[in-house]
């Protein structure tokens with residue numbers, strides 16, 4: 204991985220990118236009522252690499268959908284660059300989406316099965332106003348983007364997404380981000396389906412891309428080891444609430460919440476046998 | 489030695505793509521699994537794990553094509569069978585298959601009990617609804633799943649619960665072989681443990697006779713299967729017991745894979761991630777010599793001359809590298 208200062212950068216005096224106060228999402232009514240996100244406060248700064256860590260069902264994806272503007276909050280307010288975010292009209296929403304991109308766990312879900320890979324990349328260039336660039340320039344940009352993620356553009360032309368393996372697909376997603384240069388990147392478990400080698404490559408690329416274009420990265424994961432490894436700031440989520448947050452070093456090396464402590468002790472040690480006798484199959488998880 | 493449940497001999501298969509650029513995704517794979525045993529397959533994205541799963545099932549639907557080799561399930565050679573016949577008489581009853589990301593591909597408009605009916609009807613079209621429900625409820629109860637899940641839709645279940653449900657449904661016909669493709673990769677640790685405990689119970693109770701467990705996380709397999717194979721670029725590069733593979737991997741690639749877990753301990757932040765640099769070869773034109781040579785720290789010119797054969801060592805272990813076992817252990821010892 205690229206050389207990184209072990210010293211933690213202080214982001215708290217950088218300009219605010221996304222923040223939230225009392226953000227809440229409630230699904231369903233009556234006995235089907237679920238409080239998926241429960242009055243959370245957060246401040247994500249420009250260029251900050253933030254991880255949101257929690258187990259399945261803790262509300263990570265629901266929160267990310269609200270951040271993306273795909274889901275309305277039931278309560279609370281989200282601020283964009285310090286001002287209340289206004290995505291009340293189609294035009295305002297489009298404007299907001301220009302600066303925010305997302306990548307997901309299942310890379311195949313992000314690509315249209317019927318669209319060739321060159322078209323996918325070309326669309327990114329067009330979206331950033333490069334529609335009228337000469338063809339050679341566009342090819343040069345696509346080649347550069349593929350090169351950034353260790354893919355060969357010449358081998359991808361004329362192909363469809365399903366002809367790629369999962370790992371190649373994840374890298375193609377990062378090539379898209381490279382071309383789109385968003386202000387904010389929301390990544391929901393983007394590496395849980397890839398092996399350690401591809402994962403290292405992808406994380407490395409994400410960190411380089413953050414350094415190159417200075418975007419804010421909101422990284423969602425249940426892997427606390429991974430979160431520690433790559434983030435500046437960590438938010439720990441349990442049952443829809445942030446039980447702890449702070450600089451990665453502080454939260455992981457000196458956890459205060461019982462939940463954080465458990466997540467840390469649960470990380471599988473390579474040479475250790477799991478004690479499955481305590482695993483309760485009847486618990487409703 | 490126990491009875492052999494699954495035997496695969498020198499299996500070769502390919503994807504036929506446009507412009508005659510074939511992808512040799514499974515290139516001479518051999519292994520056996522005995523009754524009551526489980527085998528894990530680990531390897532990087534794109535190395536051919538999912539293709540191997542489909543190939544072993546005889547699931548040759550375009551663009552996947554059989555080239556050569558044998559697949560023998562409990563004494564019966566299925567390698568010449570038509571894929572449609574395989575679907576009818578093998579899938580579900582002889583081999584159960586849990587595809588990668590299956591839990592996210594469940595039809596959202598159907599209740600879980602409908603999937604159970606689909607699986608049972610494929611084998612026994614006359615089974616009645618009441619009989620199916622009784623069978624399903626009994627099995628769910630035995631595996632620690634609340635029977636109420638049968639009347640839920642997939643969206644109402646958590647990831648872990650969904651995956652355990654998929655496993656319970658897929659194995660209702662008590663198959664001889666279960667092939668599970670990354671069943672726990674997307675889950676958090678608590679849910680992973682539940683999935684693995686359930687798989688062990690299925691084996692322990694004899695509902696499945698043997699298991700092939702595919703994952704990209706080699707370290708995870710230590711807690712899951714009896715034996716482990718490491719796959720690289722369409723071939724098996726090492727095989728041994730779980731303990732041997734985790735504590736004493738021999739092939740430089742397996743050795744690299746074991747060093748790649750991220751632990752939240754002081755000092756790991758800001759470290760270089762120990763992964764294996766570079767990318768696997770293109771499976772359309774795999775290199776003549778060792779397929780890993782390009783990324784191997786210990787490669788010598790001779791490694792690239794011709795295909796490295798499988799070499800046996802110790803009791804029942806195998807690896808595919810020009811260097812001797814002692815030579816490799818020596819270099820690892822100095823790192």
Ligand SMILES: Nc1ncnc2c1ncn2[C@@H]1O[C@H](COP(=O)(O)OP(=O)(O)OP(=O)(O)O)[C@@H](O)[C@H]1O
Pocket residue numbers: 230231237238239257258259260261262263264265266425644645646647
């Ligand atoms: N559309 C929906 N309707 C009803 N409940 C929902 C909906 N989406 C999510 N939930 C519920 O909200 C809670 C939080 O779900 P969410 O998907 O945000 O969790 P997560 O942390 O992303 O979990 P995972 O790690 O499994 O992805 C869960 O209890 C879930 O069942």
Ligand SMILES: Nc1ncnc2c1ncn2[C@@H]1O[C@H](COP(=O)(O)OP(=O)(O)OP(=O)(O)O)[C@@H](O)[C@H]1O
Pocket residue numbers: 365366367368369370397398503505511513531532533534535536537538539540551588704771
């Ligand atoms: N339908 C297809 N047509 C052409 N090539 C394919 C097809 N499906 C897979 N491949 C290629 O075959 C090779 C093996 O793919 P496979 O999906 O078996 O890998 P895998 O080990 O399961 O990877 P992952 O960990 O990403 O699931 C890859 O190089 C892939 O690009």
Ligand SMILES: [Mg+2]
Pocket residue numbers: 263264265
């Ligand atoms: Mg989620």
Ligand SMILES: [Mg+2]
Pocket residue numbers: 537538539588669
């Ligand atoms: Mg696969």
